[in-house]
Amino acid sequence: MKIAIHHRKGSFSDRWIEYLEGRNIPYIILNAFDNNIIRQIKENNVSHFMWHFDQNYFEDMLHARTLFRAISQIGVKTFPNEDAYWHFDDKVAQKYLLEALGVPLVKSDVFYHKKEADEYIESTSFPKVFKLKGGAGSINVKLIKTKDQARKIVKQAFGRGFEAFDSWTVFTDTIERFWRQKTLHNFLRVLKWGFKGIFVDKQYKVFPKQRNYVYFQEFIPNLTYDIRLIVIGDKCYYLKRNTRDNDFRASGSGILEFVPGNFNIQAIKIAFKIADQLNMGCVAYDFVFNTDNEPLIVEISYGFQPYVYDQCTGFYDASLNWHESKVNLENEMIHNFLKQ
Numbered sequence: 397m398k399i400a401i402h403h404r405k406g407s408f409s410d411r412w413i414e415y416l417e418g419r420n421i422p423y424i425i426l427n428a429f430d431n432n433i434i435r436q437i438k439e440n441n442v443s444h445f446m447w448h449f450d451q452n453y454f455e456d457m458l459h460a461r462t463l464f465r466a467i468s469q470i471g472v473k474t475f476p477n478e479d480a481y482w483h484f485d486d487k488v489a490q491k492y493l494l495e496a497l498g499v500p501l502v503k504s505d506v507f508y509h510k511k512e513a514d515e516y517i518e519s520t521s522f523p524k525v526f527k528l529k530g531g532a533g534s535i536n537v538k539l540i541k542t543k544d545q546a547r548k549i550v551k552q553a554f555g556r557g558f559e560a561f562d563s564w565t566v567f568t569d570t571i572e573r574f575w576r577q578k579t580l581h582n583f584l585r586v587l588k589w590g591f592k593g594i595f596v597d598k599q600y601k602v603f604p605k606q607r608n609y610v611y612f613q614e615f616i617p618n619l620t621y622d623i624r625l626i627v628i629g630d631k632c633y634y635l636k637r638n639t640r641d642n643d644f645r646a647s648g649s650g651i652l653e654f655v656p657g658n659f660n661i662q663a664i665k666i667a668f669k670i671a672d673q674l675n676m677g678c679v680a681y682d683f684v685f686n687t688d689n690e691p692l693i694v695e696i697s698y699g700f701q702p703y704v705y706d707q708c709t710g711f712y713d714a715s716l717n718w719h720e721s722k723v724n725l726e727n728e729m730i731h732n733f734l735k736q
Contacts, residue, residue, distance in 0.1 A: 397734070399423040400442040408448035408702055411726035421734075428463055429455065438465055444588045444734065446475040448699060451485035451530055454602045475733045480676035480698035485530045488611055490695055499670050501693040503614040510554040513610050514695065517546045525613040528558055528606045536560075539615065550610050557607025595714065613694075616686055623659060626725065627671040628681045629732040630712040632664050635704075635724060656718065663691035664712045678729050702726065 401418060403425050424440055426433065428447055428646040437445065445467060461481055462649045464474040476484070483489035491504045505520075507513035520603035528536035536558075540546050542630055552558065624635040636659075638651035663683045671679050674696070682694040710720040 397421070397443050398441050399734070400426045400437060400440065400445045402426060402428040402445075402449075403445040404448065404450075405482075406702065407450065408699075408726045408729065409446065410702070411724065412446055413593075413732045415730050421469065428523050429459065433463065434466065437472060438470070442467075442472055444475070446730070446733070448702075449481075449484075450699065457485070468733050473733075473736055474520045475677060476698040477675070477677055478680070479674060484698060487527055487695055488529050488609065493674075494693060494696070497670065497673050499673075499693060500666065501690060502616065504611065505613075506609060506611045509611050510550060513550045513553070514547070516612075517543050517550065522546065522614075523615045525615050527611050527613060528560070529609075529611065530560060530606075542614070546612075553606075553610040555610060557605035560603035560606055616684055616692075618687075619684055622682055622684045623663065624680060624682055624700075625663060625667045626678070626700070626705065627667050628678045628725065628728040630714055631728065632667055632712050632713075633705060633725065635708060652704070655709050660685060660689050660691050661716055662715050666691060666693075666705060668714050678725075684735075 399421065401409050401412055401416075401423060403413065413423070413425075415421075424442070426436055426440075426442075426445075430436065445464070447460060447464075449456035452456060464476075465478065468474060468478065483493055487504075488506050491501075491506060494501045495628075500649060505516060507516060517561055522543060522545075523539055523541045524546065526538045526540045526546075530536065538549075540549060619639060621636055621638045625639060626633040626635075634654070634656045636653040636657065638653070663681075667679075667681050667683075670681075670693075676696075678698050680697045680700050682696075683691045684694055685691055705723055705725050708723040710718060711723070712718055
């Protein structure tokens, strides 16, 4: 067994490397973007290739799936695997996948022609939640309250389109977080993301505009939080994300709780069941609860922000029992991956 890792400081790979070194497991650092990467993989007899590719890097999204699909043809196992990466950061793809599996999810509608989208607006009720395919932290999410607002959204979707990176939302969310939690960390975050929000970092400028489709999701009123459940192997980790003040969005709020409180634990059961069907190795779910307190999936992902989940206080097992323990999700990822 020979592990190859594409390393980016501050990603999952920091701890993957620590895990391998601590156990004297042979590994090699490879640059996935090298022109001769296939030759390097063959010459080094690589059996497993790990890369925490990120939706915020255009070059990652352009290249990772292609490389992984190619090397899987010569028997190299990848993390994430194809079942995890084909729909990564694509809410529309996830809609079709989850509908195919028949799992409980927030109802979503997508249209690829303006005529059908206009007809939908006239026949449905509002508010609705408008989203682009990609984006984390709710940056490409808007509440559409009226038919007139929806018509404008549709006109733009089938016209000039939308920037893939909503810089203004990033800027305003960062300012809001700073005023709510006046810490040095958040002040530095204001400087960093405020700059990105105003001027737009060059890495975001290369993403193509989003156009010629429109995606609406049912609005569930009176939401004050969602829960993020992460299933890796036989463990399920819990995080509660509270909404911003006077806002329906929980993702990206930074208002987090790590100790499980009262919630419909059926969400844990659903998360384990679907993990087997998805075959992703690591799957993070965003759950909300409707007016009948039934858990509904909003979206899924193999990747998420590192280190945040160190504050989790334990995990659920498949029998829905809670176990207090120290949490290191990156270690769980690589441990379960290398068992394959």
